[in-house]
Amino acid sequence: MVTISDEVKTLLKDNGFQESDVLEIVNAAEASGDKLKAADGSVCIAKNVTDNLTSYAVYNDKEVVNCYAHQMKAGEPAGGWDAEQETPLESKYICNKCGETAMNMNVSMSFMGMSRVGPAIVCQKCKDVYVEPEMVKTLAVAESILGEKRA
């Protein structure tokens, strides 16, 4: 049973997340096995997708060490999977369910009725899509600019 680190508690408060929501994301991932594992075994990433928010929890054996969310809805790899075969680079994560390395790819990102692409990592086998914690600021700034322009 993981707990929530003090830093993440502060982060949750600042972002309006509930502790119970984060624990629920982790528990659901542990029950289903749908999660990413860092190749070095240090952390797992679990996610919960709703219509207008995708939330993530990063955790180790003991505690949740990070959580983040984006409003853009991540979809299919741009151009479909085959077209992307030539150059996708391996990420440092493995899809827990499939045991396959997840790849860096551009995926469709929908937001406020428009669609562009954004950087994500995708499992080679089940095509599950995750946004890495470091990439979330890129999406947040894009959401804020688009929110203003499309308001």
Next chain:
Amino acid sequence: MPAEDFAPIDTNWLESAGSLWTTPFADVPSERVIVDPIMLSHAAGVYKKSVEYFYGNPDEAVRMVCGACELYDITPVGHFLYADYWGADYGGELVTKAGAPPALKTRPIKTAEDVDAFRVLPPEELKDGPTFETHFKALDTVFNEYPQMFAPITQLGGVLEVATNWVSIDDVFMWMVTEPEVVDKLLTKAGDHMESACSCTAERYGANVMITGSVIASGDLLDREQIKRFGFDPVSKAIRKVLKAGAGPGVYLHLCGNHADDYDMWRTAPMSPFTVVQIGYDGKDIFPSAKHTEAFGDRAICLGCVDTKLVDRGTQMQVYEQAKSQVLAGKDSPSGYILGTSCECPTFAPPANVRAIVKAARDFGQYTKF
């Protein structure tokens, strides 16, 4: 020319140009395609100033650029950049030349051994260096005096362009053959520099557009395999690093020159929701917007080009015809389209030719997709 020498920008024009410019980025409908001919020192001519004056006075340069944007009715953004960025920060000597942008006379790396010892400056050191002193002087002027025409950029080029501001291009080309691992190492450092530089801009203004891509790594100088190793792969890694450092979200991929044999490779370069892809030439011909939007229209804003040679030396009618055919082919591209030029607006191009591109966008650039 201090600020008080410039007539105010027409607010009605600014509003309508702003709306045209927003369309490709945010899908908010407007009347027609906007033109972005990469206005830089051409603007000096509009005010009868010299190129040296333009580059020697970055604050006045951007005032002239903003004025020229209104005069020509093009993208309302005050740009400032030149090719030889980032050498002086590392000990190279930047000199001014009559009729040309500043250029490096000496470069900091002289031998392959120097590459190992070369230390990339972290943001806290780079931000106070000579390049950002000039660059921020220009950007701050736009930010303070033309806030609606402000978009923060960082001029990089691809990794090879950054690297050739540190080492002579002849040495880099020689090492590609004799010691390719040294070039790989150099380009990794160029990528680290890109992350550092973009972080400085993002820190100062809250967001950044990285001007990157592939200029030297084009089909005129390198084959596809070389472009992949010395261009695409390290540039992709650098873009990903910049985005991960929170120093985006803008990615401007400037594929200058001939990219007939490698343009498709760039489809998988890391992209943000604000990515512009510009491709210069398809062999000797201008890169057709139909082919461009076919390859990139599902993922990025396509900046379709009119040949700068034509803008510089062609007739007004030749420019108008090429702009017409490009804008008709590209205007409804699903992720947005901008009509531009294959590189910087030529300094001494006839104003009538620059205006002919805008004329074509006005006559034929109406959207039908909205």
